Amino acid sequence: MxxxxxxxxxxxxxxxxxxxxxxxxxxxxxxxxxxxxxxxxxxxxxxxxxxxxxxxxxxxxxxxxxxxxxxxxxxxxxxxxxxxxxxxxxxxxxxxxxxxxxxxxxxxxxxxxxxxxxxxxxxxxxxxxxxxxxxxxxxxxxxxxxxxxxxxxxxxxxxxxxxxxxxxxxxxxxxxxxxxxxxxxxxxxxxxxxxxxxxxxxxxxxxxVGDEYPDPPEDPPQLFFHGVCATTRKPYLMRLKYVPYGSGVYFPDASFPVPDDFFIDGGYTPPEISSERIVAMPPCPYCSNEDWCSCPRCGTGFCFNHEKSHEQGFVVCPECEARLLERPEGEEGEPFSMRPSAG
Ligand SMILES: [Zn+2]
Ligand SMILES: [Zn+2]
The missing domain is CATH 3.40.50.410 (von Willebrand factor, type A domain)
Structure with a gap:
């Protein structure tokens, strides 16, 4: 046969x-x-x-x-x-x-x-x-x-x-x-x-698709970021959606808990994006913390509780344990580059 x-x-x-x-x-x-x-x-x-x-x-x-x-x-x-x-x-x-x-x-x-x-x-x-x-x-x-x-x-x-x-x-x-x-x-x-x-x-x-092949969009319709929950120390995945507002921005869409072995380095480094184009990050799927920061020492993105850290005056990176000082109330930070996931 x-x-x-x-x-x-x-x-x-x-x-x-x-x-x-x-x-x-x-x-x-x-x-x-x-x-x-x-x-x-x-x-x-x-x-x-x-x-x-x-x-x-x-x-x-x-x-x-x-x-x-x-x-x-x-x-x-x-x-x-x-x-x-x-x-x-x-x-x-x-x-x-x-x-x-x-x-x-x-x-x-x-x-x-x-x-x-x-x-x-x-x-x-x-x-x-x-x-x-x-x-x-x-x-x-x-x-x-x-x-x-x-x-x-x-x-x-x-x-x-x-x-x-x-x-x-x-x-x-x-x-x-x-x-x-x-x-x-x-x-x-x-x-x-x-x-x-x-x-x-x-x-x-x-x-x-005939002979006319559409061009890929200049900006990806979705961006993905990896986060670590500061409360549970578990990894999660964030999804942001492109909105054609101004020069194009990304709005929070969803976040998902992922298994511990989810993130593997495939050797590909996606292009960085300016924090100015990120409207906000989705809340943490484990503890519902709505605040998010990126550790300047190890690069890990993580959720944190703004009120609590404001009382303490610092946040602790769940990955490298660095103590990061809270910015004084009302002070705007400089825009910085963010590295999305490979998608
Ligand atoms: Zn969390
Ligand atoms: Zn860190």
């Missing part, structure tokens, strides 16, 4: 944190259930899930649908697309049976690449290696979610690029239902050509 290998490569960067990643987890569950009900898919399709943030992981290697166990996807900082493409190449070389003189081998794998951001590593060498691999590895279908995507990158990587306006739960749900039916259709009409013209018909809100 010739297998149809399907690789789902998912961007699990910080911008996917919360609702989007929860929805992807639910959607994968539904996708598997619907593939299980389809005799063609059950017979032909093999599935792999690769995720990428600061690092890329083959979360599930290429597996027969009937034995596939849904993993739990987690969001983390970074968008290491190059590392993901290299891992994809290695996995395809290892897992897909090539055609030989006597055997037909597997069908050409199809790849769905789901991303909502801009790469934080170098991706071109990995793409060149992937493209040079023989037999030709795959049709790549890229799905760009939201407005922060670098379409110039996807244009080079993908055979077909789709665009969804936002990575909302509803949109992600529709996207996975569409992918699921495309996989079923390709399983039935297995060919070397991947998705047929009919399969390329996407639900409302998800469209094929």
């Amino acid at each position: 010739r297998r149809l290998p399907v690789y789902i490569v998912v961007d699990t960067s910080e911008s996917m944190f919360g609702e989007p990643i929860d929805q992807i987890n639910r959607s994968l569950d539904l996708m598997l259930a619907s593939l299980h009900r389809n005799p063609y898919a059950l017979e032909t399709a093999w599935l792999s899930i690769i995720t990428f943030d600061s690092i890329a992981r083959a979360l599930v290697p290429l597996t027969d649908i009937s034995e596939f166990k849904i993993p739990e996807l987690k969001a983390r900082p970074g968008t290491a697309l190059g590392t993901a493409l290299e891992l994809l190449r290695v996995q395809i070389a290892k897992e897909v049976e090539p055609a030989t003189e006597t055997e037909k081998g597997d069908w050409r794998p199809i790849v769905f690449l789901l991303t909502d951001g801009q790469p934080t590593d170098s991706w071109r060498p990995a793409l060149e290696k992937l493209r040079a691999q023989r037999p030709k590895p795959a049709n790549i279908y890229a799905i760009a979610c939201g407005s922060a995507v670098d379409f110039d990158v996807l244009k080079e990587i993908a055979d077909v690029t789709f665009r969804a306006s936002e990575a909302t739960p509803d949109m992600l749900s529709k996207l996975f239902i569409w992918m699921s039916s495309a996989i079923q259709s390709v399983s039935k009409n297995a060919s070397q050509n991947g998705l047929s013209a009919d399969d390329l018909k996407t639900p409302d809100g998800i469209e094929i």
